[in-house]
Amino acid sequence: MTRYVLHRLLALIPVVIGVTLVVFSLLHLTGDPVRLLFGLTVPEEIVQQRREELGFDRPVAVQYLRWLGRAVRGDLGMSITTGDHVVAMIRPRIGATLELTVLALLVTLAVSLPAGVISAVRRNTAVDNLSRVAALFWVSMPTFWLGLLFIMVFGVWLGVLPISGRAGDVWTLEGLRSRVLPVLTLGLPPAALFTRLTRSSMLEIIGEEYIRTARSKGLAERVVVVRHALRNALIPILTLIGLRLPWLFGGAVITETVFAWPGMGRLLVDAVMKRDYPVVQGIVVAMALLVVASSLLVDLLYAVVDPRIRYE
Amino acid sequence: MRPALLASPTVWTLRRLWRNRLMLVGAVLVLAVAVAALLAGHLAPYDPIALDIEALLTPPGAKHLFGTDELGRDIFSRVIYGTRFALLIGVAVVLIEAVIGIVFGACAAYFGGWLDTLLMRLVDIMLAIPTLVLALAIAGVLGGGLGNMILAIGITGWREFARLIRGQVLVIRTSTYVEAARAMGAGDARILGHHILPNALGTVVVYTSLEMPAALLWAASLSFLGLGAQPPTPEWGAMIAEGRGFVGQAWWVSTFPGLAIMTTVLGFNFLGDGLRDLLDPRTARGL
Numbered sequence: 001m002t003r004y005v006l007h008r009l010l011a012l013i014p015v016v017i018g019v020t021l022v023v024f025s026l027l028h029l030t031g032d033p034v035r036l037l038f039g040l041t042v043p044e045e046i047v048q049q050r051r052e053e054l055g056f057d058r059p060v061a062v063q064y065l066r067w068l069g070r071a072v073r074g075d076l077g078m079s080i081t082t083g084d085h086v087v088a089m090i091r092p093r094i095g096a097t098l099e100l101t102v103l104a105l106l107v108t109l110a111v112s113l114p115a116g117v118i119s120a121v122r123r124n125t126a127v128d129n130l131s132r133v134a135a136l137f138w139v140s141m142p143t144f145w146l147g148l149l150f151i152m153v154f155g156v157w158l159g160v161l162p163i164s165g166r167a168g169d170v171w172t173l174e175g176l177r178s179r180v181l182p183v184l185t186l187g188l189p190p191a192a193l194f195t196r197l198t199r200s201s202m203l204e205i206i207g208e209e210y211i212r213t214a215r216s217k218g219l220a221e222r223v224v225v226v227r228h229a230l231r232n233a234l235i236p237i238l239t240l241i242g243l244r245l246p247w248l249f250g251g252a253v254i255t256e257t258v259f260a261w262p263g264m265g266r267l268l269v270d271a272v273m274k275r276d277y278p279v280v281q282g283i284v285v286a287m288a289l290l291v292v293a294s295s296l297l298v299d300l301l302y303a304v305v306d307p308r309i310r311y312e
Numbered sequence: 313m314r315p316a317l318l319a320s321p322t323v324w325t326l327r328r329l330w331r332n333r334l335m336l337v338g339a340v341l342v343l344a345v346a347v348a349a350l351l352a353g354h355l356a357p358y359d360p361i362a363l364d365i366e367a368l369l370t371p372p373g374a375k376h377l378f379g380t381d382e383l384g385r386d387i388f389s390r391v392i393y394g395t396r397f398a399l400l401i402g403v404a405v406v407l408i409e410a411v412i413g414i415v416f417g418a419c420a421a422y423f424g425g426w427l428d429t430l431l432m433r434l435v436d437i438m439l440a441i442p443t444l445v446l447a448l449a450i451a452g453v454l455g456g457g458l459g460n461m462i463l464a465i466g467i468t469g470w471r472e473f474a475r476l477i478r479g480q481v482l483v484i485r486t487s488t489y490v491e492a493a494r495a496m497g498a499g500d501a502r503i504l505g506h507h508i509l510p511n512a513l514g515t516v517v518v519y520t521s522l523e524m525p526a527a528l529l530w531a532a533s534l535s536f537l538g539l540g541a542q543p544p545t546p547e548w549g550a551m552i553a554e555g556r557g558f559v560g561q562a563w564w565v566s567t568f569p570g571l572a573i574m575t576t577v578l579g580f581n582f583l584g585d586g587l588r589d590l591l592d593p594r595t596a597r598g599l
Contacts, residue, residue, distance in 0.1 A: 250444030
């Protein structure tokens with residue numbers, strides 16, 4: 001196991017370098033950050049001078065290597081607008097973003113596993129058909145709009161939940177209340193998709209012989225469904241979680257903006273608006289690293305869910 | 313084999329189409345959006361950008377079906393005109409994605425070797441970067457606006473296309489007619505353009521309808537964040553953003569454009585879901 005993890009970590013190095021290369025070149029080839037910062041009315045000489053100060057006049061390859069050289073030492077450059085270190089700006093916000101995404105994922109699973117199992121056990125009944133249509137409804141819902149609807153209903157009309165910010169710790173009542181709406185906004189829409197996947201993978205497994213064996217042993221249906229079927233159905237669900245990770249972080253950007261959640265996503269949107277290029281670049285790379293790291297974690301969970309899977 | 317196969321393929325397809333009512337609903341919704349876009353000038357009761365200071369934030373009623381916004385503009389008319397932007401954005405984004413994806417995917421599969429490895433590594437790497445995050449960053453660097461937003465989403469969202477085309481081309485590449493063409497002295501460009509791509513196109517067309525919902529949602533999100541269509545353009549995402557400040561006193565300002573996005577995306581989802589079933593009967597009762 002340790003060898004496998006080490007191996008996987010080493011294999012991540014080219015991916016991480018690739019991510020930085022892609023982000024760097026896409027951002028550099030599509031725009032002129034310093035000109036954008038100043039606007040079109042400022043004379044070229046001033047823009048050029050600032051370009052030289054910031055090192056933006058060098059060839060892109062040189063800029064990239066210099067940036068990468070600093071990045072491996074934990075320096076992602078400095079904000080053009082505030083002069084703060086990008087790493088120092090990101091670090092306090094990683095926790096808030098991870099908290100939001102993890103809680104949202106838990107909500108997704110808490111809703112979709114039971115719903116998927118019920119759909120599978122009662123396949124082709126009204127409940128099942130309803131969940132098929134509901135799944136397509138939910139995936140068609142724009143995240144930011146769902147957030148606004150929640151704000152409107154629970155924040156403004158009923159006035160029962162706070163509509164912005166992240167108050168205190170999650171285990172205090174106040175802290176919990178401030179987390180309900182953002183977490184539901186991010187966690188509910190994908191639940192539909194997970195419900196359908198749980199259903200189809202449960203259906204596949206319910207047809208297996210060991211399920212028949214378990215039933216003929218006289219085990220209670222509950223035990224058969226939960227311990228024998230669901231446990232094996234978890235593998236494709238883990239795969240889907242891995243595939244959805246980029247969506248989750250993308251959705252977090254939107255959710256954080258709607259609810260003024262102090263995470264990386266909101267910092268990214270602010271930086272984009274201020275045209276603060278090094279900050280934008282740093283956050284995109286940091287988010288990609290989070291995705292890569294969480295995918296690795298999901299991969300390791302396979303062995304936990306299914307002890308037959310051995311990593312050598 | 314199932315008896316339905318005895319019928320002609322057309323009859324069989326039509327029968328399945330009828331049976332798959334969700335797909336029919338999807339087709340109707342998409343058609344409705346297309347008609348609204350074409351006839352917006354006739355359907356919309358008001359000018360979508362005309363201000364009316366006499367009627368600021370009027371609730372929905374007989375005069376203004378969906379109410380008016382903070383500048384007195386008729387929201388129903390703006391939603392109707394919004395169909396044009398939605399379709400324009402969706403089609404443009406998917407076209408850019410398809411072109412990049414086809415070039416990358418077809419070249420990777422056809423030439424194979426190091427080029428294949430390189431291009432597919434690139435796809436893997438890009439899959440690790442959340443599309444919305446990358447598109448947001450690129451749209452920001454480009455300076456925002458409708459055209460830049462479309463470009464930003466197009467150059468980030470092509471990855472699935474590339475994978476799909478690669479798979480198709482890998483299969484077609486080995487078929488006898490490709491060998492025959494090569495034996496007759498056809499060059500790579502001719503074989504790719506005349507023999508392989510036309511045969512892979514069917515899948516591409518279906519995939520575009522599956523990609524449409526994602527494109528529309530990404531575009532609406534970027535517009536909502538202020539990087540897409542700029543005011544006073546009646547674009548749905550931007551309209552929701554404008555209504556954000558009034559959720560307390562005027563729920564209708566952001567609710568109706570949101571419903572419009574949801575209905576359109578839902579239409580494409582129903583349609584795409586059904587099309588996938590038609591093409592691949594194995595998944596028919598799957599998801």
